[in-house]
Amino acid sequence: MLTGRKFCKSDHLMKLCSTTLLFWLVFNVYHLPLALGDSKGDEGALLAFAAHFPHHRRLNWSVRTSLCNWTGVTCLNNRVHALRLPAIGLRGPIPNNTLGRLDSLVTLSLRANLLSGTLPSDISSLPSLQNLFLQYNNFSGDIPTMFSPQLNMLDLSFNSFTGNIPPSFQNLTELTTLSLQNNSLSGAIPNITFPKLKRLNLGNNRLNGSIPSSLQSFPSSSFSGNLQLCGKPLSPCFPALAPSPSPGISPPPPEQRKHSKRKFPLAAIIAIAAGGGVLLLLILIILLLCCLKKKPSDAGSVLKGKSSTGGRSEKPREEFGSGVQEPEKNKLVFFEGCSYNFDLEDLLRASAEVLGKGSFGTAYKAVLEEATTVVVKRLKEVIVGKKDFEQQMEIIGRVGQHPNVVPLRAYYYSKDEKLLVYDYFSNGSLASLLHGMQLFALIFLSTSLGYYVLNRTIPPAFCFIIKIAPTQVTYI
DSSP: OHHHHHHHHHHHHHHHHHHHHHHHHHHHHHHHHHHHHHHHHHHHHHHHHHHTOOOSSOOOOOTTSOGGGSTTEEEETTEEEEEEOTTSOOEEEOOTTSGGGOTTOOEEEOOSSEEEEOOOHHHHTOTTOOEEEOOSSEEEEEOOSOOOTTOOEEEOOSSEEEEOOOGGGGGOTTOOEEEOOSSEEEEEOOOOOOTTOOEEEOOSSEEEEEOOGGGTTSOGGGTTTOTEEESTTSSOSSOOOOOOOOTTSOOOOHHHHHHHHHTOOHHHHHHHHHHHHHHHHHHHHHHHHHHHHHHHHHHHHHHHOOOTTSSOOOOOOSSTTTTOOGGGOSOOEEOTTOOOOOOHHHHHTSEEEEEEEETTEEEEEEEOTTSOEEEEEEEOSOOOOHHHHHHHHHHHHHHTTSTTSOOEEEEEEOSSOEEEEEEOOSSOOHHHHHHTTHHHHHHHHHHHHHHHHHHSSOOHHHHHHHHHSOOOOSOO
16 A cells, blocks of 8 residues: 555656656747747848948958857847947948847947938837937938837937928937937927936027927027027027107107217217227237247247148147047048957047157057057158058058067048057057166176176077067067
8 A cells, every 4th residue: 555655656746747848848949949040030130231331341240150249249148139330331321121120139339330311210110229329420311200119319410311300209208318410400399308318419400490398408509500499598589679769758859969969078089089099009018918928939839840841830739639620530440350349439538648759659548438448649740641641551550460569450540630549568668678678788798798708708698598588579
């Protein structure tokens, strides 16, 4: 009887285990192909997107490597979670049915490229999209009316969008940043309310009418550049009328007005003329003193200037990006094989520390927001055309492939500013290694010379030091 009860218990346990195992197998057989299918779908969408565009920097997107190791791709649970491809030279319209298939995408950044055409609605309406950065492109047409209700940050600035601001923005209740400046938007601003909005910029468009009361708490810079826009915080829409004269008081007759003009006292005229003369004299004296003070400083600056034309001198500047002009930003050119993923705007926001100054410029240590550290060489007194400059950079880039030379990773060219970007090494510079060894070298060579005079042979230690001398300079 006891043996039968044990048998029943073990039989019941085996049935329970087999049922659990069967459920687990069915679950994996059903869901594993779905997960793999979704990952393959993301991979196909990105490959279709990349095949449509010529770009300056080659993307290491290949079916032979994992999707999550591709440049600019961030994964979560084996799905594309974020895609960041700023300033890589993408040109032309975004094809439909490519990025719009990334239904798990949360962040999309394609800023500072040459994308054009209309913005596909299948991208703006991605269900998981929360951050969309498309500034500094050439998009045109109307802004899509459908956006993900989870959208948190939307930046479409510095494009060529036209039409009105969609009233459907009212549905974006999670929006915290809205940047639409420097487009060609027209019409009135819709009376919409963003409960979580913290940053707003609608400047430099063609908007008109009055600013809605729900947006009047933002500063005037959020609406500047719209000449036909009025209302708080800008100027009032209806200027106050000048008060009309009282009906009981009639203006004096013409003869009485002429008589009053004739009675203007002569002493007042003389006093006004004398005061004006004294004021003019003071102004002339101040201008003369300013010119006398300016001459020595001008002479000193001319002596310090070293330009091939003889008329150009460089003013001391503490930041390596102070000469970058606004229309020429975001044109940082990277070399093939570079793994950095930032643009000129990120580089100018980095904290800078002077490493040293040389004949051709100053070297800075720049720490970017993503904790990436690079060395930025800011060239001075280099007057060369863009084509010749790019040819020289290609030569330096090939020389940088030598294992004993710090490689050139990127460069920037404009009329007034030229920057070179290198990897950062913490072992010091070539100058410190050479000049720090001068005293030691002098003592060692003097001792070696005395040994040679006495023994007519080279000291063994001299040969040993030559053999163990370092063959690689870490940073120049």
